[in-house]
Amino acid sequence: MNFDRLAPHYHWMEALSGGGLLQQARTIWLDELKDCRRILSAGEGHGRFAAACTARFPMAELTCMEASAAMIAVAQTHLGRSGDSVRWHHAELLHWQNEEKFDALVTCFFLDCFPPEELTAVIANLAIRAAPQAVWLVVDFALPAHGLARWRAQVVHTLMYFFFRRVVALPARRLSAPDHLLRAQGFQLIARRTYNWGLLRADVWQRK
Ligand SMILES: C[S@@+](CC[C@H](N)C(=O)[O-])C[C@H]1O[C@@H](n2cnc3c(N)ncnc32)[C@H](O)[C@@H]1O
Numbered sequence: 001m002n003f004d005r006l007a008p009h010y011h012w013m014e015a016l017s018g019g020g021l022l023q024q025a026r027t028i029w030l031d032e033l034k035d036c037r038r039i040l041s042a043g044e045g046h047g048r049f050a051a052a053c054t055a056r057f058p059m060a061e062l063t064c065m066e067a068s069a070a071m072i073a074v075a076q077t078h079l080g081r082s083g084d085s086v087r088w089h090h091a092e093l094l095h096w097q098n099e100e101k102f103d104a105l106v107t108c109f110f111l112d113c114f115p116p117e118e119l120t121a122v123i124a125n126l127a128i129r130a131a132p133q134a135v136w137l138v139v140d141f142a143l144p145a146h147g148l149a150r151w152r153a154q155v156v157h158t159l160m161y162f163f164f165r166r167v168v169a170l171p172a173r174r175l176s177a178p179d180h181l182l183r184a185q186g187f188q189l190i191a192r193r194t195y196n197w198g199l200l201r202a203d204v205w206q207r208k
Pocket residue numbers: 001002003026042043044045046047049065066067068071091092093094107108109110113
C-alpha cells in the first residue's frame with residue numbers, strides 16, 4: 001500500500017466526498033483526550049486530525065506516524081507553524097521501532113485499510129504502545145447491521161475498495177470490523193457515534 005500518489009489530491013477528494021462529515025467524525029470525541037499528554041495518531045495522512053488536535057490541546061505531545069512521505073509533506077504544509085510541535089515518524093507501523101507508551105491512540109480511516117489477518121497484527125502492535133487505561137479513538141467506515149442502510153453501505157464500500165485497491169494497492173478487499181480485536185486487547189467501547197446512515201463510525205475505546 002502506498003498513498004504517495006494520492007497525497008496531492010487528498011484534500012480536494014475529501015472535500016468532494018463529504019469532507020465536513022469526515023472531519024466531524026475525526027473530531028467528535030476529541031475532548032476525550034483532555035487528560036492525555038502523549039497522543040499517537042497512526043496513519044495520520046494529510047493532517048486534518050493533527051490540525052484539530054494541536055489547536056485544541058497545544059500542550060499535548062502529538063506523535064504522528066505515517067508510511068507515506070508525500071502524505072507527511074502535505075500534512076506539514078497544511079499545518080504550517082501550528083504543526084511545529086508535532087513529532088512525525090515516517091514508518092510502517094509493523095516495523096516502527098519506538099518503545100514509547102501513549103496515553104491515547106488515534107486511528108482515523110486507518111484500521112479499515114487492512115484485511116483481517118493483517119488487522120489482527122496492526123491492532124496488537126498498537127495496543128502494545130498504549131499505556132494502562134489509554135484511550136483509543138477509532139474512526140472508520142462501517143457496515144450497518146441490516147436494512148437499506150446496510151445495502152447502501154455495501155455499494156459504497158464496493159466502489160471505495162475498488163478505487164483504493166487500484167490506486168494505492170490497498171490490501172483490504174472489504175471492511176473488517178475491529179471490535180472483537182480491540183476487546184481482545186483489553187479495550188472496552190465507551191462511546192460510539194454513527195454518521196450518514198451508519199456509513200461512518202467514531203468510537204471511544206478505553207483500556208480498563
Ligand atoms: C485512508 S488514509 C487515512 C488518512 C487520515 N488518517 C484520514 O483521516 O483521512 C490511510 C493512511 O494510513 C497510512 N498507512 C497505511 N498503512 C500504513 C502503515 N502500515 N503504517 C503507517 N501508515 C500507514 C497511509 O499512507 C495513509 O496516509
